[in-house]
Amino acid sequence: MCPEMISATMLKSDADRILLYMTRSMSALSSKTFILCPYYEKSHWMLLVLCLSKREVYIFDSQQKKRNLRIKEPLNNAFRSYKRLGGQSKGTKLTWIPAQCAQQPGSLDCGYYVMRFMYDIIMNHGNSQDLTKDFSRTLPYSPEEINEVKDFWADYFMNNVEFLA
Template sequence: MISTIVMDFYLRFLYHTLVVPYNLTRIFAFICPYDIAAFHDIRDSDREDQAKQLCNSFKARTTKKGGRLFLIPYVQGDHWVLIALDPAKEKYEKLAIYYLCSASRQLNNRKDMMKLINKVVFLYRTDESLTVPRVKPFDQLFTWIVIRCPHQRPDSVDCGYCVMRFIKDIITHAKTSIFTKYYDDACCEEFGDAHINEVVEEWC
């Protein structure tokens, strides 16, 4: 499995080779994987402060007009997934949180992740005077959409590389919404050697 350092390096690579040259800074923003990974290493009593820090990361990179998709590589234990969302949608009913997992792990098994992201979005929208749902458990606040993305190879530890590939595909298509069935021109059942090697060669 790739490290947080490698994931952060690849995000920087994409920012300088795709996002900036193609004038996509108004469409995409990244949340540093260090900020998310740190959440799992702190005490429960400190998690409120951590959520506020992540909320401030959103504030620093977006506007009330919305239209910017945040790409958030998230690692828990030994597995990377990708979360994507625009926290500044005018109405919360239109806010979708996209979930891409190359191992098809169910959201029901990631309650902590859902609570964290929902809480950060809730804090952001409250601070920015945007509409929020009535009080619910934090893992049920917003709509999550599971994307039918390509899978990693069986018995592999390619999840990090798959997340890198997801991010690149999303940026290449330059849209703030993601099709449930992924992208027609990039969809496949499984990422093979060619898909993974392309990502590896880019940052090596």
């Protein structure tokens, strides 16, 4: 899901539109194993990984703290709407699971950690049936692992963005 659309700021300013966006996204992506949802709240990036078939949301937070995420209620509501649109009334509650994930040593790398989480999930755990078992790393990423993500992003940007001269 688009991080701008599901940010805490957007949820606060236009909740009905965001609920519709999330519901439509779930419907469009229902055949996927995971829906990656980079989420920004209170100056911090996290990755939410939605697994529709298991009714679970994995929370990848590189600064694991107890958080009352603003997105929980709207995403739960969108999931209920998605299930009802499919004619289902049972099993319409999401379970939120804090994932064991790499913890950043400083306070400025959360965005890079989210990108690295997404990369690792896609490359190594795309067919996982349980991210809590298959993705369990608490040690920080090395500078090389973070630089790899930076290089991927720079290559993508340079190859896909047209520059005006």
